[in-house]
Amino acid sequence: MRAGASDVIITPPLPVQLAGHKGQRVAVGILDDIHARCVVIQDCDRSVAIISVELLWLSREHISQIRTIINSLTGIPTSDVFIACTHTHSGPDTLDWYDFAPLVDKNWLSSLFRLIASSAYIAYMALQPAQVSVASTTVSIGVNRRLHSHRGVERHPNHLGPVDSTLDVISVMSLDEKRIATILRHGTHPVVLGANSLLISGDWCGVASKQTEESIGGVCLFLNGAAGNVNPAVWTNSTVAEMERIGRRVSGAAIEAALREPLPEHGIAANSITLKLDPFEHPYLKRAQQERLRSDKAMLVEIQAIRLGNKIIIGLGGECLVETAKKITDASVDHRILIVSYANDYIGYIPTLEQIAEGGYEARTRMLSESSIEAYIDSASQLAISSAKGR
Template sequence: MSTPPFCAGAAQVKTTPPLGTRINGDFVTHYANFIHDDLYAKALVLQNGEVTVAMVVVDICIMPKDFLDQTKVEIEKVTGIPFAHILISSTHTHAAGSVADVHLGSTDPAYAKKLPGLIVSAVQQAIAKMRPATIGFGSVAAPEHLLCRRYEMAEGYTPFNPVTGEPDQIKTNPFGVEDFIVKGIAPTDPELGYLAVKDMDGQWIGLLANYSLHYVGDWENGTISADYFGVFAAQLTEKIQAPAGFVCMMSNGTSGDVNIWDFKDSERYPKAYFEKSKLIGTDLADKVFQDLPGISWQENPQLSVLYHETEIDVVKPSPEHLLSASQIVSAAHYEDIVIDQDGLRQIYAREQLLLNEFPDKGICPVQAIRIGHGVIGALAGEFFSETGLYLKENITQGPYFTITMANGNVGYVPPAAEIAKGGYETWRCRYSCLVPGAEKAIREKLLSLVQQLTVDM
């Protein structure tokens, strides 16, 4: 009997929330009062013999593990795709509906109830469109749109830490103190990697890209937008003159310490709303378009998956910190808070009390998916460029990229040396609470999974 051919299908389902929906991703909750462009859950399903994999990218800031676990259980129930073979990630646009609390940004219960069904539907529709296919991995460099957002500052400015009360060594996003900037303290990952999928007649099915840029954010609070992720998808779809049904998706790489807010050259990009995200998304789409003719297409690629839930200790506040936090919260006025130093003290005092109720262990899902001669890794948090660069340096068997904020979200996971330097990403809270050394343990687990999958390459 002949071996069943490798098949693929792709679909997208609109997930745009209604006006009035809560938006998270800031220190406070915002509410949708303007829809600039639609949001989507985009699914790519691959199958080779008895192995099926579903990869879904959702236009949203973050999705917690319990939310995604329930969604994946439902996908398995209705499609038969194993839980461990499902990858669902957030683009990390900060202009979307909310299914998670972040600081004072709260969950929108109605949207959290609605979104899982839309994600399930995207996978079901992708399965319905499956047909014999071929794949190709590609990669281009796009360093010009990436800046480390953590800065060494000159004498005369002392970075403020609202948790410890002690000065930080570095400053994240130095708005208003640009004159004190010395330099960004870490390299960025310049690679724009992608997986392209066509049917056996050469017709496009889908493309999954990966780039380590946090988000652009050139819109007013209250806006719904897919940010540059959506621009990239729309522009590339147009450039390749894709047929109806083609699905283009951009996933977020290791971008926890990266953005494109150029504090030293404020005239570098246009300032009008949506113009910077349009410029960046269009440029990235053009780079991929120019690279596509050179990629090698592979028929009947091997498909395999490994998944592991890594348990990591959580750092809790001390009794002294809890007492101090209680006193601050007792006198706080969160309804009319101003995000200055005093406001940050109030926000992070609240975070200490809420963090103290957390379990003593956090769970970070780690996943590796081999697709022919290439591998895609997935990590459930905001990891720094150092993590992605380390993995790419040590995974040499073929094309590789890391999708972050996938299968859950444990928040920021900085390298231990970066935790010691301080900065916003390291301030202890519900969104940054894993022990120093967590990043190393998690990246090494992913590396070991990839090595197991690629031992015969």
């Protein structure tokens, strides 16, 4: 097995509209640079690229363009490229969310795609003999945000609601025990800075990546899990100091888990399915959704599986809720399944049918019909099962 990693800064030129909250939020400064981080893992003749991008979202079409560039630079098949956004709410918009804002600069988008692709090229060119190991621990930074009241389901802290406190840590090491990369996976919204912040930032998960890199070396990718109905326990509009405290807390837990030196797990594989589903009108991404419907005549959505040793990463193109993730992992009867949201697309929230019936923000803010949600969850479960069996 061989592996290489890279870290590329993708901070846009200012001014730029920040994405993730309603209202005009034009960035006036840079709190911290945002990054595209990549690890390429090669086993025999197969190479898989995993990329973490500090953006709110990228569309299916964006991903297609980036994958094509990566293929031309490295020869890695487009099907073996996994690209997930961290979902920071303090990064630039890429989907033309806001009617009042100028359209996203196409020249900047092209430059962004090339930078993201270059992270894979640099990682590919740095391939060296390596081994991969996996560990898990827990970190409690989030709170469920679907509160049931006499008014229905509201977006407020629900301290009795489910969260997934699991922090998965994948270590990629050279044969002389030098760290090439660390992959962190945990599910909590990166919204500590909140709607009042006008500074570019990767939020707490950006801090976690940087702190991990500084402490144990290598490149640290962050993948967001079932974060759809989980916010930081500090809620929103908190301070930079609080954001950094949470990031350091996650990094500290990750470093402790990574240094336990679990037995290495060997073997990689990639698999994906594309579904043609019926739409549900998204309340504020209408322009982006209508554009893809004009092109594809339906909601074409991808679910991707990446197998690293005995762990299966299932990449979902929307905001997976805790209960949705549980349905997928329970159906597989396999605790090796790692759910990653915001992967290879953005299709809004992915609630369960029960949550759609309950109502609330997450139930309304989706792009798939109820029957399509059911088909999507079932297909993700089946992909997890077949990937775990090595098919």
